[in-house]
Amino acid sequence: MAKTARKRRGPQQAENAERSYPVSLGQAVELEVTGLNHEGAGVGRHEGYTLFVPKALPGERIRAKVVHAKKNFGFAELQEILNPSPHRTQPPCPVFDRCGGCSLQHLAYAEQLRHKQQIVKDNLQRIGGFSLEGEGAPVVHPTIGMDNPWRYRNKAQVPIGERDGALIGGFYAERSHDIIDIEECMIQHEANDRVVAAVKRIAGRLHIPAYDEVRHTGLLRHVVAKVGASSGEVMVVLITTEAFIPERERLIEEIRRELPDVKSIVQNINPHKTNVIFGDRTITLWGSDVIYDYIGRIKFAISARSFYQVNPEQTRVLYEKTLAYAGLTGEETVIDAYCGIGTISLFLAQKAKHVYGVEIVPEAIADANRNAELNGIGNATFEVGAAEVVIPAWKEQGIRADIIVVDPPRKGCDEALLTTILQMKPQRVVYVSCNPSTLARDLKVLADLYELKEVQPVDMFPHTDHVECVILMLRKGA
Known part of the structure; x- marks a missing residue:
């Protein structure tokens, strides 16, 4: 044919x-x-x-x-x-129309909270395939917001550049790498604003050149400021392209003079042509390697590269909800996958028989062990490695988890970890998520064995489009 x-x-x-x-x-x-x-x-x-x-x-x-x-x-x-919408409001930030940091300042806060709840519902229905209506349907609670949704961030990561011969630093314009020079950010802790402004002034006076990411020239790439919201301690991190800093001692002296609350001045060296902020080498130039902060009664040591939630007030809300969903009586064994520096693990250890935390970043596990010792917590064990490798090994050692808690990055859980959870068959799974779409995708996998019961959105990042969630799943028939 x-x-x-x-x-x-x-x-x-x-x-x-x-x-x-x-x-x-x-x-x-x-x-x-x-x-x-x-x-x-x-x-x-x-x-x-x-x-x-x-x-x-x-x-x-x-x-x-x-x-x-x-x-x-x-x-x-x-x-x-x-x-105009009746929910439109005047943004207080003078650079809102140019800065890419806050996308929702023009929306009344109560509507922001409602919108974030709806985002979670939409993803659960569209991606997860969950029905949210009828008897036995999971409950998606209203988003828990803040009484005062401003000045909440305890960490600033600010790119540094040059304009008209002067140093500038701020945040990128929306969908670009053009730096918007900012003296004050409405969602940053005031201490972070002071750090960035002081470093720009001092480095400018000392003729320390800013990094040019197009030409890959210059020295000062970013200034990272961290503040312990409860302690008031401040850390300054200077991210540079090489170890040598001209006028280094004078730079340290002037930072200390202008910032009396500073407890730590750290240099991180990133010589690569990359958008990744931190490099592999970190040097403490002056003061302590860490600053301290509290979440509830738990004290945490925060190093330059520690992952630590940026909104301490809402972090306490998030972790208390995680603790409530875990339903601990003091007799349970808990596994905390993606445990980071042990923030959730140590919260759970207050009421669990034993908590096992796993994290692939060695520095984070070192911080977790230090934080356990700092708080006198002896019923928490931490191990370096991939969760999908370490947890089955624990199972072979006879460790049986009553509850598994996961708090993965935005990409969600590794598929092998989800398989491991289904094989371990804990009674409860508590999932802490910063991305509703990957959350819904992962819950769909777990739904083979687990029933989705409750979803609690928490507004960790007011005036932005991000929303965190804590969810509770119970093993079917448990």
Whole structure:
């Protein structure tokens, strides 16, 4: 049988077909905004074609200019608000319209909380396949917010650059690496603002050159400031391209003079052409290697590279909810996967028989052991390694977990870890998540053996599109 010949499309025809959208670049459109996406941009449709418009809010009618188009959706820039939302509010930050740090300052805080609850629900339904209606459906609680959702961040990571011969430092403009010079950030602890401003002034006076990421030249890449919210102790971390710092002793002396609360001045060396902030080598230039802070009654030592939640007030809320979902009576063995520096593990150890924590980063486990010793906690054991390797080894040693707690990075749990949990069959799984989409994906896997009971969103990052969750799953038939 003869094959039917198919006429091949030329490159121009293919491009025309691909670009046959109902919008064109630069086109002005009027839109009814019907919702917010997971990044906090308004969602509207023009002739059935979806457009995302940053800083537009649901219920608004707007005029926008198309700036980017793909096959199924595009992006537009807000030009004019024709009919504003009753939930629109005036952002207090003077650089809100340029900085990429806060995407939701223009939305009333109560609506931010409702929006974040809805994001969690949408992901559980769309990705996880969970029904949230009817008898026995899991409960997604209202998002727990803050009484005062400002000045909550205990850590700043600020890129340093140069402009008109002076050092600048702040945060990147949205979807770019253009530095917005900032003297004051409304969501940063005031101590962090003081650190960044002082280092810019002092390094500028001492002619310490800023890093140029395009040319890969210069010395000072980032300033990282950390503050113990309860202790008031301050750490200054200078991230440089090489170990040598001109006028180093004078730099240290002037930082100490301008920042009387500083307890630690640290240098981290990152010589690579990369967007990763920290390098592998860290040197304490002056003072202590760590600063201290408390979450509830637990004291933590925080080093330059320690992962430590940036909102201490909401961290306490998050961990207390984790403790409540664990349902500890003092007789349980708990495994804490992705344990970091032991923050959740030590909280759980207050009421568990024994807690086993595993983390792949050796420095984090060193911090976890130090924090256990610092608090006189003897019923916590920490081990370096991949959770999906270490936990089965513990099982072979006869360790049986009544409860497994996971607090993975944004990418979610490793597939092998989920398999390990299903094989271990603990009575409860408590999942702490910073990404609703990967949370929903992982819960769908665990749903073969576990029933999703409760989901508690917690607003760890007010005025941004991020939301944390604590969830409780119970083994079916347990």
